[in-house]
Amino acid sequence: MIKTDALIIGAGPTGLFTAHQLKIIGLDCEIVDNLDKAGGQCIELYPDKPIYDIPAIPECTGEELTKNLLDQLKPFNINFHLGERVDELKKNESNWEVKTNKGKTFLTPNVIIAGGVGSFEPRRFSPKECEQFEDKSIFYSIKNKKIFEGKTVSIFGGGDSALDWAVELSKNSKVNLIHRRDEFRGAPHTLNEIRKLEKEGKISIKTPCQLDSIEGEKDIKSISIKFDDGKIEKIKTDFVLSFFGLVMKLGPIAEWGLNMSKKTITVNSENFETNKKGIFAVGDICNYPGKLKLILSGFHEVALASVECFKRARPNEKYRFEFTTSSKTIQERLGKK
Amino acid sequence: MAKIIYVEHNGNSHTVNVENGLSVMEGAVQNNIPGIDGDCGGGMSCATCHVYVKEEWFNKLEKKLDGEEDMLDQAYEPKKNSRLSCQITVSEELDGLIVNMPEKQV
DSSP states (O other): OEEOSEEEEOOSHHHHHHHHHHHHTTOOOEEEESSSSSOTHHHHTOTTSEEOOBTTBSOEEHHHHHHHHHHHTTTSOOEEEETOOEEEEEEETTEEEEEETTSOEEEESEEEEOOTTOEEEEOOOSSGGGGGGBTTTEESSOSOGGGGTTSEEEEEOSSHHHHHHHHHHTTTSEEEEEOSSSOOOSOHHHHHHHHHHHHTTSEEEEOSEEEEEEEESSSEEEEEEEETTSOEEEEEOSEEEEOOOEEEEOGGGGGSOOOEETTEEEOOTTTOBOSSTTEEEOGGGEEOTTOOOOHHHHHHHHHHHHHHHHHHHOTTSOOOOOOTTTOHHHHHHTTOO | OEEEEEEOTTSOEEEEEEOTTSBHHHHHHHTTOTTOOOTTSSSSOSOOSEEEOOHHHHTTSOOOOTTHHHHHTTSSSOOTTEEEGGGOBOOGGGTTEEEEOOSOOO
């Protein structure tokens, strides 16, 4: 069990700055995020898109913003638990016990939900029968490429992930690349490679078509794909891989008994606490009268929430408001003196 | 101002007046119309405002920008007449536009 002053859920810009605000007032914290890297929507949805409304930064991309926020955290030792999703929350006397899907447990007086629009998960196939094959014959991400050697693999998708894996797996497997339209979006170099491999007969490209049905019992035997003109083709295949991008889902947080409106968590605008003491929601995931889903609003929200976290984590100490420009204590925490 | 008709997958239809300059996605979200999420807020960065537009209207809409088709690859059951409703700007010419929603967004 990991004991900490505050657990931050979400490593997007708001979550990262929460860590900063907690650390400069002298609290410990840990960060959990379902993605395998920090940055949240900034890194997953728009790494290259410029943002123009971060105060004092005229223009920066999602990737740059993430890098700057991580740089700002450098003076501190912060544990990131990436690729993990929070599942359970339960009360343990005056603390909260939070469990992740990887079996970690945190014990903390403060849980700060900076979850954006939810955790990113791969978009799955729509036919119902696909569920039973998941992680056996159907994969949405690849952990061990060895299992595909010498087999037939059908890859769905038209973006970088689909194309890169088609190239990689064509070395040792028979590959079908299936996409809903004729155009692929990927690096020009990869597109050329794909066309070359097609000519060599190492990759078979099927467009424009989508998955119609799957046949098989324990393992997949074949799939049927439907072309835009209605024609259906049956393909023998051992594995199906799909790279349709990520979707955001609120997940288990929705079951925690927090007051919610649509897909957001209701908080007060004084310290951004939810209806449960010690559980806070900040950034895009919270709602209160006048809420704006801006990164800058998230920064403001976490500064105020951190003060309440201090009171809960250090009930016997008095919170003192200090400026980073003049406070010796803060400067020491920042490693400046 | 244009009248926009939002038709849910189950056939429920909602007609609302949407101000010129707003997107069809914003018109839905601001009027609490179920079935259009707009998670990324209109940045063409998610695919949760996906709609189908019948041919007679589809051809009257402004053409897709680079990137919309890529994003539609990630939508739930995209078709030839799929659009991201955040990329359709409301104007007088769109008065009476009908958009049909997919079974779900995510």
